[in-house]
Amino acid sequence: MHETRLATHLPQTVEPRNPGLALDLDWVMRATANRSAIERRAATLPGRRSVKKDxxxxxxxxxxxxxxxxxxxxxxxEGRVRRLCAKARQPVRADILEALGLEGLTTGAVCVYHDMVAPAVSFLEGSGIPVAAVSTGFPAGLSPFHLRLAEIGESVNAGAQEIDIVISRRHVLSGNWQALYDEMRAFREACGDAHVKAILATGELGTLQNVARASLVAMMAGADFIKTSTGKESVNATLPVSLVMIRAIRDFHDATGVRIGYKPAGGISKAKDALTYLALIKEELGDDWLSPHLFRFGASSLLGDIERQLEHHVTGAYSAAWRHASA
Known part of the structure; x- marks a missing residue:
C-alpha cells in the first residue's frame, strides 16, 4: 500500500529539480549516434527479456x-475529462486490485490541453494525482514566442503542476543550439515550481545524432524530463530513439549528479511494449528510474490493455478489449 501511494507524489517532491547549467557546446558537439549499433541493441530487447506470472x-x-x-x-x-480523471483515480477494476493487494493504485498524472486544466484539477481534487498541461503552441510550437510563454503561465495559474512544452524543431535542424538553449531556459523559468517536460518531437529531428544533442541541450537548460513526441508526428516513440535519449540522461547524470526523467509518448499501446520499455530503463539507467517521478508513459489506450492482462492474471480468462476503455 505504501508503494502505491508513492505513485501520487509529485516528481519535484521526490527528486531535486534540475537547476540546469551553462550551455556547453563542446559537450553537445561530442554527442554522436551510431545508428546501426543502436538499432541492433534495441532489436534485442523484445525477445530477450521476459517476465511471467506474478x-x-x-x-x-x-x-x-x-x-x-x-x-x-x-x-x-468536460465530460470526457471527468471520465478520464475517474479512470486515473481507479485505473484498474476494484476487484482486480483487491486480488492483487494493490488498492490505492493510481496513474502518474492526467495530461490535457490548457482549456481542460481547471476541470481536471477539480475532478482530481484530493487524489494527489497531478494535472499535466501540454503547452507552448502544442503540437507544432510555432505560435509567437511571447504567447507560448503566456500559455505556460495560464496553465500554471489554472492549477497544472506539470507542463509538457514543445521545442522549436528548426533550432535543432539548423544546429542553432544557443537558440534552443535560450528558448528552453525561458520555458523553464516560466514554469516556476511546475515540473517541466521537454518534448523533442524526435520523429521530426532528422537524425539520432540530432536527438542526442537536443536531449543534452534541453537538460542543460533545466528540463526535468525529456519526452520523445507529441503523439501527433508520423513517427513517435521508438526503441532506438529511446536508447539515445536514455543514454543522454545517463551521461548527464554521470557528469552532474542530477537525475532527469524520461517519457516515451505516442504509439505505445500494448502491455508487452510497456514491459520492453521498463526493461530498457532498468538495464540502461537502473532501478532508481523505475518510479513515476523519473519515468512516465504518455498514453491512453495502453492502460486498457494492461488492465486486460491483469484481469487474465487474476481470473485466467481474457476479456474483450472494449470492456477496458480508458474513459
Whole structure:
C-alpha cells in the first residue's frame, strides 16, 4: 500500500529539480549516434527479456503508476475529462486490485490541453494525482514566442503542476543550439515550481545524432524530463530513439549528479511494449528510474490493455478489449 501511494507524489517532491547549467557546446558537439549499433541493441530487447506470472503482474502494475493518462483531441469535453480523471483515480477494476493487494493504485498524472486544466484539477481534487498541461503552441510550437510563454503561465495559474512544452524543431535542424538553449531556459523559468517536460518531437529531428544533442541541450537548460513526441508526428516513440535519449540522461547524470526523467509518448499501446520499455530503463539507467517521478508513459489506450492482462492474471480468462476503455 505504501508503494502505491508513492505513485501520487509529485516528481519535484521526490527528486531535486534540475537547476540546469551553462550551455556547453563542446559537450553537445561530442554527442554522436551510431545508428546501426543502436538499432541492433534495441532489436534485442523484445525477445530477450521476459517476465511471467506474478512478476509480470507486478511490472504491469508499476507501469500503471507511470502512465500520464492523456486526452488531446479537438473534441475533448468536460465530460470526457471527468471520465478520464475517474479512470486515473481507479485505473484498474476494484476487484482486480483487491486480488492483487494493490488498492490505492493510481496513474502518474492526467495530461490535457490548457482549456481542460481547471476541470481536471477539480475532478482530481484530493487524489494527489497531478494535472499535466501540454503547452507552448502544442503540437507544432510555432505560435509567437511571447504567447507560448503566456500559455505556460495560464496553465500554471489554472492549477497544472506539470507542463509538457514543445521545442522549436528548426533550432535543432539548423544546429542553432544557443537558440534552443535560450528558448528552453525561458520555458523553464516560466514554469516556476511546475515540473517541466521537454518534448523533442524526435520523429521530426532528422537524425539520432540530432536527438542526442537536443536531449543534452534541453537538460542543460533545466528540463526535468525529456519526452520523445507529441503523439501527433508520423513517427513517435521508438526503441532506438529511446536508447539515445536514455543514454543522454545517463551521461548527464554521470557528469552532474542530477537525475532527469524520461517519457516515451505516442504509439505505445500494448502491455508487452510497456514491459520492453521498463526493461530498457532498468538495464540502461537502473532501478532508481523505475518510479513515476523519473519515468512516465504518455498514453491512453495502453492502460486498457494492461488492465486486460491483469484481469487474465487474476481470473485466467481474457476479456474483450472494449470492456477496458480508458474513459
Amino acid at each position: 512478476h509480470q503482474a507486478a511490472w504491469l502494475a508499476r507501469a500503471v503508476s507511470m502512465i500520464d493518462l492523456t486526452t488531446l483531441s479537438g473534441d475533448d469535453t
